[in-house]
Amino acid sequence: MIDELARADRAVAACADTAVWALAEPDLIAALDATHRLAQRLAAVQLALVRELDGRGTAVAQGASSTAVWLRGRLRLDIGAARRLVALAASVDVAPPAVRQALADGAVSVEQARVIADTAATVSAVAGTEVADRAVGMLVEWAGQFEPTLLRRMGTRILDHVAPDLADAADAATLAAEAAREARDRHVTVSEQTGGRLRLSGILDAETAALLRAAIDPLSAPSGPDDTRCAGQRRHDALADVCRLALRTGELPETGGDPAQLVVTTSFDGLTRQLGVGALDVGLRLTPDTVRRLACDAAVLPAVLGGAGQVLDVGRQRRLVTGPLRRALVLRDRGCAFPGCDRPPRWCAAHHIRHWADGGPTSLDNAVLLCGHHHRHVHQADWVVRLGDDGRPEFIPPAWLDPDRLPRRNEFHRRT
Template identity: 75%
Template sequence: MVEELAQADDAIAACVDAPAWALPEHDLIAALDAAHRLEQRLAAVKLTLIREIDGRGTARTQGASSTAVWLRERLRLTVPTARRLIDLATALDTGSPGIRQALADGTISIEQARVIADTATTVHATAGTQATDKAVSLLTDWATQFDPTLLRKLGTRILDHVAPHLADTAAQAALDAEATRAARDRHLTLSEQTDGRLRLTGTLDTETAGLLRAAIDPLTTPSAADDQRSPGQRRHDALTEVCRLALRTGELPEHGGDPAQIVVTTTYDALTAKLGTGTLDTGLPLTPQTVRRLACDATILPAVLGGTGQVLDVGRQRRLITGPLRRALVLRDRGCAFPGCDRPPRWCHAHHIHHWADGGTTNLANAVLLCGHHHRHLHHSDWTIQLGHDGHPEFIPPAWLDPEQLPRRNHYHPRT
């Protein structure tokens, strides 16, 4: 298969630089149709490979917490995109073979395949295998005429065509399927922008949407007759207030042994001079005004830093990596330090590089932040950890994964 794909790659490379401007209109359209059909056929191959990788557990063997995370690192995908590919690969493998064949033939697109697979799952639960095969055949034919959005609308009444005697239950089945899809597709993405702000995108299920509206709607009314904030700005400020209220309750679960809190790093001289910026434990910068405002209602915890930002002294040694030492560890690692992991410090455990039970000391030079999955993985694998020349952790993969055993680092967490 690798050789065949290499030959296909060479053929496509020859087309990339071909002068499209020289094609007559008929050939131009024919080339577009052929490229689109080839794209779908390659998608079928890709989904087959993803299904096999997921079934073998390759991702966890190589240290990733899931196949979706592994695909993100390997193919540079977003995790939601990777999850959708895994779900579709599973559906095509376990569902009606007609969907995979239509995709492999290039007669349907990958988005149409996802719609047909979702509909087939609903029909199978309601009417059985025979009706499912009829539905897949009919939807595949309709896919030559309708885009995925219209195809999904048609699919909501597919039982009228393949099992009329069950049409009365189709609406309920469609509602149940929609609820399942809503639960599957729910997500919230926090994307860091270059200026330190966050862009929030995502899809909330019905219940969560109701909770969010109930929480922020009372706080979005104009504060005064001359309130110049836009509706979007008022919703932003309402979300801020909801988060502050949640932190003030003291009822949020602990993260890494510390209460839920925000941590701001600044210098003493900058704070007293009212001129210095600060940095959140997530790596995002804060203006001097924001630092001063937060400091008015904060506990000040000292940490002595060297010229390169390396923590020199945070308190006495102890067995557990908590308190000042953990905060120093968060300042250094910013989150799970395992390569390819983007989990934040609040989700992480503090791990002794040289195990405490084996005589390892409890200090910054012998500690690393790891999320729960990678903490367990390090204890049951041949990966090793060392600190690089700059004091940041490096991970040495086992020889079977990388014969050269080149050190790897995490590049997802910003450094100061």
């Protein structure tokens, strides 16, 4: 085997040196098909080797805690990829011989083989190995036309073709198997990055995926023609809004339910001069702009220190827009007051028109409701916020956006 693999390695190396630009289009396509078929055949050999090494306990014998951990170091894989390789090797190993042969022949991809193996296991449990073998033959044939996701979907109805009298029972078994797979595979990984950022990754089961979409999809749409955020950034901001809402409900467990859990520490002199950096209670440093924006968020409790480090104030209650004052603000603005925004009051924070750190009072005449996105925007851009003669908020755009700087209002919440 080693000699044959070395010969194949030399052949592939020779192909890598070929000037593909000189190939005619039909030859390019034929070469692409050939490389794909060869990759699947090599995958079949690799999976067989992984399964044998796992069965012999080679990894543990060499001091690793598992085969996946050993593969991570040996093949320089991410641990997730190493675990999937071990799981796939086990899945293919117990699959019907026709599945392993199709993979070895390059007739199916690795992921198609896993779909066929999973389906065969479900059908075998319901209808026996003879029916499962017929199902495998049909799925291998379909694999020449359909990618893994469609193949799995078609596999859920395979008994309609090979054993119609058992289709209903198989449906129930398939659903149970899918539910078990969802429960097994569900996870969310939170990895710390530099600068206090987090990287999220994971797999959600169908119900949780539906809940997430229901929560963030309405908040992920562009806020207007001037919204330059990409789709991923909009989903990020929508998730932040969902977290802010959860904190405001007061229904979370005691360790996280109080919206005043976030403490911003800064110097009073730096805050008033718009120059002071700050720090969260978890040690993350914040820019002056972020400190000033957070300092007027009704869900944040500031800890303001003097020059010598003494505590001057920890969340003066008169600074917070709460209770009857917030209710009056909601009745007046009915949601985010920024022009064109449709975010409801529960997604909004109270913004001090004249900043609290500049001596601005906490009163209805000095507050306006803003959603998280527009709260950041107002703090970072050159918009001017004021109350009109009728007491309603109006926003004066920067000169680069409107040279005449005509005041704008949000009429969305006035439609009903």
